[in-house]
Amino acid sequence: MTQPTTGAEAAAPPMPPPHGATDTTAARAAMVTRLEEAGHLRPGPVREALLALQREVMLPHAYVRVSGPGADPIDWRLLDGSHPDDQQEWLDMIHSDASILLQRDGEPLDSLPRGPVTGGHMTSMSTYTPATVETLQTLELAAGQSYLELGPGPGVSLALAATITGPGFATGVERDGHMAGFAQRNLDRLGVGAVVVEGDALDGHQARAPYLRIHSGIGVPCVPRAWVEQLAPDGRLLTTLVTRTPSWPGQLLVTRSPDGSVQAVLRGRPRGYRPLLGYRWLNTWDHRARIKAVPGTARTTRLTPPPDDAYGFWLACAYLAPGLVRNFQAETMTIVAPDDDSWAMAGPGDGTVRIHGQRDVWAELEEVHARWEQAGRPETYHVDLTDGAGLQHVTSGPGPRALSWALPALATIPRQAP
Known part of the structure; x- marks a missing residue:
C-alpha cells in the first residue's frame, strides 16, 4: 500500500480549466x-x-458508447476535453446527470487516444x-x-x-x-x-x-x-x-x-452502486428475444403489479425470492430467473400473468407480497451488525410476522489484490 503526496506536498500548480x-x-x-x-x-x-x-479537472476525458444494447464487442468514442472539436460535447456531458465513463479494462489513463475504439468493458466511471x-x-x-x-x-x-x-x-x-x-x-x-x-x-x-x-x-x-x-x-x-x-x-x-x-x-432505493469486483450480477439479455417469442402460459392472479416505488417490497424480494432480475425495458412488468430459465410477464389483461419455466416466478412474488403486507408493509429494515460469528441479520421489526433474513457472508466474494 503506497501513500501518494497530498495537495500541499505536490509541486504542480492548479490546472486552469481547458475550456473558458x-x-x-x-x-x-x-x-x-x-x-x-x-x-x-x-x-x-x-x-x-x-x-x-x-x-473539468477531475474528468478530462469521457467515453461515449456508440454500440446499441447487447453489442459485443462494443464500439466507443473517446472525447478529449482539451480538443476543440470535442469540448462542447464533453463539457455538456461532464455537467449532466450521466455517469461519466473513464476507463476500459483497467487501462493506464495518462495518454488515451481520442476518437473511436472497439472492445473492452468499463472498469471505472464517475457516479x-x-x-x-x-x-x-x-x-x-x-x-x-x-x-x-x-x-x-x-x-x-x-x-x-x-x-x-x-x-x-x-x-x-x-x-x-x-x-x-x-x-x-x-x-x-x-x-x-x-x-x-x-x-x-x-x-x-x-x-x-x-x-x-x-x-x-x-x-x-x-x-x-x-x-x-x-x-x-x-x-x-x-x-x-x-x-x-x-x-x-x-x-x-x-x-x-x-x-x-x-x-x-x-x-x-431506485438505484445503487455497482458491486465490488468478483460479484456478478444477473441480467436478462439472453432471455429477451425468447420471452418475446414465447411469453408463457396465462393464468389469473390477485396480485396487481406492485408500483416501482414500493421499495420496501422489492428489497424484500431481492432476498426472499433470490435469483430474480427485472427487464425494465419490457412493455409490461417482466421478471426473469435467468439461472432457472424461467420468467413471469404481467398481462395480457387485468388480473392475469404469463409464466414460463420450472420456477413459478410470479407465485414467489405473490408469497413475498403477502408476507410484506402481513408485516405492515415495511419500508425500512434493521440490520444487526453485532453478531460475533460475523453473520448480519435483517428484520423488519419484532413479532412473528416480521420479515427477516441473513445477509450473505463477505467471505464468499473473491478478493483481488490491488
Missing part, C-alpha cells in the same frame, strides 16, 4: 439549478461545493450526479469532519467532500493503481488536500481512522467489519447492499452513538 472559465462556471451553475429544480439538491455545503469544484448529491447530503458532511471514501474511482465525490471538510480531512481507498494515481494527480491540481491510497477498500484505511463519515462507492453484500470498527462515535457510514440482481438495491446507513453503540437501517 466563463463557460465552465456557467455550466456548473446550470447543473446546480437543474438539480435544485428536480428536488435533488437543497441549500447547504453540498450545493456550494458543486458550484466551486472544477469538474450519477443525483446519487452523489443524495449521498453527501445524507451523510450531513461538514467542515472539519474526517471522511473516508471507499472506491472513489476518478474522485469527483471525494473532491466534493474535501471541498466541504477542508484540506487534510478526506481520504480515498482505490484498488486500481492507474485510477488511484489519476485521481490523486487531479486532486492535487485542484489543491483540495485530499489523499487517495492504493489498497483494498474492504479493509478501509486504519492509518487515519477513526472517521466521522464513511462512504462506499462500491456495493457490498454485507458490511465489512473493518468499516464498522473504523467509524468514530457520532459517525455515519453509508453504503449500497447488493444482491445478484441490480433491480432492487438497498441503501444501508450505519450510525455510531456517542456511547459507541451501532445502529444500522436498510431501505430500498
Whole structure:
C-alpha cells in the first residue's frame, strides 16, 4: 500500500480549466439549478461545493458508447476535453446527470487516444450526479469532519467532500493503481488536500481512522467489519447492499452513538452502486428475444403489479425470492430467473400473468407480497451488525410476522489484490 503526496506536498500548480472559465462556471451553475429544480439538491455545503469544484479537472476525458444494447464487442468514442472539436460535447456531458465513463479494462489513463475504439468493458466511471448529491447530503458532511471514501474511482465525490471538510480531512481507498494515481494527480491540481491510497477498500484505511463519515462507492453484500470498527462515535457510514440482481438495491446507513453503540437501517432505493469486483450480477439479455417469442402460459392472479416505488417490497424480494432480475425495458412488468430459465410477464389483461419455466416466478412474488403486507408493509429494515460469528441479520421489526433474513457472508466474494 503506497501513500501518494497530498495537495500541499505536490509541486504542480492548479490546472486552469481547458475550456473558458466563463463557460465552465456557467455550466456548473446550470447543473446546480437543474438539480435544485428536480428536488435533488437543497441549500447547504453540498450545493456550494458543486458550484466551486472544477469538474473539468477531475474528468478530462469521457467515453461515449456508440454500440446499441447487447453489442459485443462494443464500439466507443473517446472525447478529449482539451480538443476543440470535442469540448462542447464533453463539457455538456461532464455537467449532466450521466455517469461519466473513464476507463476500459483497467487501462493506464495518462495518454488515451481520442476518437473511436472497439472492445473492452468499463472498469471505472464517475457516479450519477443525483446519487452523489443524495449521498453527501445524507451523510450531513461538514467542515472539519474526517471522511473516508471507499472506491472513489476518478474522485469527483471525494473532491466534493474535501471541498466541504477542508484540506487534510478526506481520504480515498482505490484498488486500481492507474485510477488511484489519476485521481490523486487531479486532486492535487485542484489543491483540495485530499489523499487517495492504493489498497483494498474492504479493509478501509486504519492509518487515519477513526472517521466521522464513511462512504462506499462500491456495493457490498454485507458490511465489512473493518468499516464498522473504523467509524468514530457520532459517525455515519453509508453504503449500497447488493444482491445478484441490480433491480432492487438497498441503501444501508450505519450510525455510531456517542456511547459507541451501532445502529444500522436498510431501505430500498431506485438505484445503487455497482458491486465490488468478483460479484456478478444477473441480467436478462439472453432471455429477451425468447420471452418475446414465447411469453408463457396465462393464468389469473390477485396480485396487481406492485408500483416501482414500493421499495420496501422489492428489497424484500431481492432476498426472499433470490435469483430474480427485472427487464425494465419490457412493455409490461417482466421478471426473469435467468439461472432457472424461467420468467413471469404481467398481462395480457387485468388480473392475469404469463409464466414460463420450472420456477413459478410470479407465485414467489405473490408469497413475498403477502408476507410484506402481513408485516405492515415495511419500508425500512434493521440490520444487526453485532453478531460475533460475523453473520448480519435483517428484520423488519419484532413479532412473528416480521420479515427477516441473513445477509450473505463477505467471505464468499473473491478478493483481488490491488
